[in-house]
Amino acid sequence: MSDDVVSLLQRAKEKIAAGWGQGDYEPEPGLVCASKAIQVGAACPIQDQYDMGVALAKTMNCDSPGRRHNIPHHNDYCLRTQADALDWFDRAIAYAKEQP
Numbered sequence: 001m002s003d004d005v006v007s008l009l010q011r012a013k014e015k016i017a018a019g020w021g022q023g024d025y026e027p028e029p030g031l032v033c034a035s036k037a038i039q040v041g042a043a044c045p046i047q048d049q050y051d052m053g054v055a056l057a058k059t060m061n062c063d064s065p066g067r068r069h070n071i072p073h074h075n076d077y078c079l080r081t082q083a084d085a086l087d088w089f090d091r092a093i094a095y096a097k098e099q100p
Helices: 003-018 034-041 046-058 071-076 082-098
Strands: none
Touching (some): 003 046, 003 082, 034 046, 034 082, 046 071, 046 082
16 A cells, blocks of 8 residues: 555544544534544545545454444444554555555
8 A cells, every 4th residue: 555545544543542532523613423534535546535445344343243344334343442453454554654
């Protein structure tokens, strides 16, 4: 994956660090979910947006039984915390750095 994807994931992680929430793209002013955070790169090429989603999907900690494993459902799992979301983005960044 490109350096741009790594940079975009890092920017998205900064959004999560500044204020994270569940249940909506922007549950309260200043809070964002994972899906909203990756929209930080909305002006980037569609391939970079896709690659950001792939990196997140490939690094999900699938501990949400009975839930579909996609970004919104993973973010909104009732036991998920902001620390979990930040760790998830760290894993996605590491994954993206390892990819060609």
